[in-house]
Amino acid sequence: MSNVKVTLKDGSVKEFAAGTSYLEIAKSLNQKLGKQALLAVVDGVNKDLSDIIEKDAVVEFVTPDTKEGLHAIRHTASHVMAQAIQHLFPGVKFAIGPAIDTGFYYDIDSEHVFTPEDLAAIEKEMAKIVKQNLPLVRSEVPRKDALARFAAEKEIYKVELINDLPEDAVISLYTQGDFTDLCAGPHCPSTGRVKAFKLMSLAGAYWRGNEKNKMLQRIYGTAFPSKEELDDYLHMLEEAEKRDHRKLGKELDIFSMHDEGPGFPFFHPNGMRLRNAILEYWHQVHRKYLYEQVMTPMIMNRDLWIRSGHWDHYRENMYFTKIDDMDYAIKPMNCPGGMLVYNTRPHSYKELPLRYAELGLVHRHELSGALHGLFRVRCFTQDDAHIFMTPEQIQPEITNVIKLFNEVYSTFGLKYHAELSTRPENSMGDDASWELATEGLRKALEANHLDYIINEGDGAFYGPKIDFHLQDSIGRTWQCGTIQLDMQLPEKFNCEYTGEDGLKHRPVMIHRVVYGSIERFIGILIEHYAGSFPVWMAPNQVRVMPITDKQQAYAKEVNDKLFELGYRTQLDDRNEKIGKKIREAQVQKVPFMLIVGEKEAESGTVAVRQRHGGDLGAMSLGDFIARLQKDIDEKVND
Structure with a gap:
């Protein structure tokens, strides 16, 4: 019987008799591999170990840890x-x-x-x-x-x-x-x-x-x-059930869903405090990275969506209406509006890259069976940005976006991995522009030393993309951030800039989101933190609690001072025992509790109790405020 050559994963080549099973090959290579191997990958095709080798092949063995x-x-x-x-x-x-x-x-x-x-x-x-x-x-x-x-x-x-x-x-x-x-x-x-x-x-x-x-x-x-x-x-799974954002969202009075608007979330005061804290941080980061903010209409006419390609490639996900007997669509994405903003005036290469950021409310049709709390809704705020640049700026600009992503995700304590998604079947544009865009993303990933996997055919209809999958505190992953390189929309909207040579050129555009959907990101954060938000983003940062009615005036004075300084504070002056007030504040996951008794009222101090750290002892109000502000500035997670 003739021999065949087997090329292994490490590049080495070994010979075996034709008709040898892959299990026998695995055992001959390594006794442990023979016991662990589950499948053989032969010239890229998965095979049973009982199959036999009949010709020269590249062989790799699949083990349980893959x-x-x-x-x-x-x-x-x-x-x-x-x-x-x-x-x-x-x-x-x-x-x-x-x-x-x-x-x-x-x-x-x-x-x-x-x-x-x-x-x-x-x-x-x-x-x-x-x-x-x-x-x-x-x-x-x-x-x-x-x-x-x-x-x-x-x-x-x-x-x-x-x-x-x-x-x-x-x-x-x-x-x-x-x-x-x-x-x-x-x-x-x-x-x-x-x-x-x-x-x-x-x-x-x-x-x-x-x-x-x-x-x-x-x-x-x-x-x-x-x-x-x-x-x-x-x-x-047990932890995930405890952290379910729908359950905690109700218990912490953050949001609700109603039959009157299926898939359309209602944010309560606590939810808006949380949301505004997250958006305030978003504004700070985008100012640091030199973004300009824009706002575009929610409803635009059919002609715009035909020009953008959404009418042909995304229509089943859109909502429509008529105005003056003309067809209009409620925007499912912000990008066409961003194109119109760019085209309102001439541009020079000297002002590129031009970074437009938008917190745009978009609507997409989801089947009722797919709706799931804040994770799958029919309207959400996309923290979009559209960056217009020269072809030479592609790699440095993607690097700049990745730096922004790193800063944001590390602030929330979220690790991530990247996935590169390539051209889908339902796409627009020519092969050359897709290849150029895909290669630009690939080079940027490699230049930033990011490990990534490739998702063949999972890009947007207008361009390839890098998706960022975040890992939460219990090991689950969530796709949030994305960087999409687009050479199609600038062409369709005839976007131009004057180059250094004095001639007109077509810009390249990046679509990118950090949070993705603000609503979905809030749902992820609820589960990531199990509702115990860091003090900088907590809906209620401080709760002031007098022990008896005699300290109510001083407790109100403390609460008013904190409120005047801009902190999110509450006064619990109910006629209840202090133990019950503390327990309820802990259930509500309030980061700091200030307990005011006769001693504190006389000395002008507050007894500080932390959500997880327990009793921190008595402090002057000034010292507590300094501690509170430090935790907020440093975005400490207690």
């Missing part, structure tokens, strides 16, 4: 769950069972209505299947044979899936013990590789997502390479 490895574990876990269900509930019909970002699920047609108690029984049966360490064996059969098999088993959903495949298709099946499933694969080599799993919830799901089809039962689960990782994930 994204692909986790996906394989979860995909295999869905088959283990299906097998367990088949054992416990004979006669069920299986639809599809994919791995997803958070775990896996299987859609099932059964007369039995599954309950949370059933999940515990299914988990127990899954554990038995995992312990048996059953190999997952791939087989390929002609389409007609696969149809005959699943028709005989009355697996109507599998039959429908196969019928959608071409007549000459070869169908792949995976068998583990007494269970066989229709699946393209690949899979872990055996059920024993599913080390840690948990069934999470039950839901309904229409077959193929079509409400005209039958409603099936969906069982969600998750799986991880180790019990420790599963436990960490479950702990994170």
Whole structure:
């Protein structure tokens, strides 16, 4: 038997006999790798370890500590769950069972209505299947044979899936013990590789997502390479539930949602104090980085949106109205208005880059089922900026934006990673301008030593973009900031500047947002801080509490002084015991409590209690104000 050459990840080349399985190759390279490997990537294609090598190839092995490895574990876990269900509930019909970002699920047609108690029984049966360490064996059969098999088993959903495949298709099946499933694969080599799993919830799901089809039962689960990782994930979910911004938003009186305006948030006084603090900081940072602020109308006519490309590429997400029998649209983005501002006067290369910032209220149509607190709404304030520049300024200007992002995100204690999104199918413009724009973003990322991944085809319809995904205090990520390089809109709006050569040139434009959506960012901050906002942004920074009625006059004097100095302060002069007042202030997550008793009233001091630091002792009002202001100036997170 002839040998074939295998090029490994480190560039080394080894020879193996043709017909050697990838599992055997892994074992020969490293005993530990042989035990850990889940899949083989052969010339860029994922393969089962049981597959054999037949020609020279580049081979890499997938282990549990990778994204692909986790996906394989979860995909295999869905088959283990299906097998367990088949054992416990004979006669069920299986639809599809994919791995997803958070775990896996299987859609099932059964007369039995599954309950949370059933999940515990299914988990127990899954554990038995995992312990048996059953190999997952791939087989390929002609389409007609696969149809005959699943028709005989009355697996109507599998039959429908196969019928959608071409007549000459070869169908792949995976068998583990007494269970066989229709699946393209690949899979872990055996059920024993599913080390840690948990069934999470039950839901309904229409077959193929079509409400005209039958409603099936969906069982969600998750799986991880180790019990420790599963436990960490479950702990994170518990924390996330405690931090749910919808729950805290109500408890802290920040915002509400109403049936009279689904998807349109209502901000309460506490919410506006929080919002204004965040926006005040936004103004400070943008002044520092030399942005000029503009404001453009919320409603503009159809001609503008046709010219910008939104009418053809974004219309399904827009709201419309008529004025004087003419078609108008409520803006879903701020950029076309920014183009009109730029074109109101001539520009020279000497004033570029020109940075226009806008806090613009935009409206986008979201399906009612997708609405989710402040995270998915139908109107939101975008903290936009449109930067006009020469082609030579692309890289330094993107670097400047990245510096601004670093400053803002570090202030909130948020780490991030970057993703570069390239040209989508539904795009406008020519290949050359897209290539130039994409390469400009890539060079800027590399010049700033930012690690990034590439999202093929996920750019905006007018240009590629860098998305910034923020990591919160419990490890979740949120896409917020974005930098989009656009050569299309300046062309469509005939934007120009006079160059050093005295000739007219077309500027390049950056669209960028830092917060993204102010509303969504507030929701993220509520969950990131669990409602315990740093004092600089807290809706109520100080609460003054007299112990008895005799100290009310002095307590009011203290509160009035703080108010006059611009601090967000409250006076709690209710006829309640001081212990109750303190507890309620802590529940409301007020950073500082000033307790005023007879001693403090006589000495002109305040007893200071911090939200997390406890009793800080007595201070003069001046000393407390100095401490408070220092924490605000330094944006301290207690």
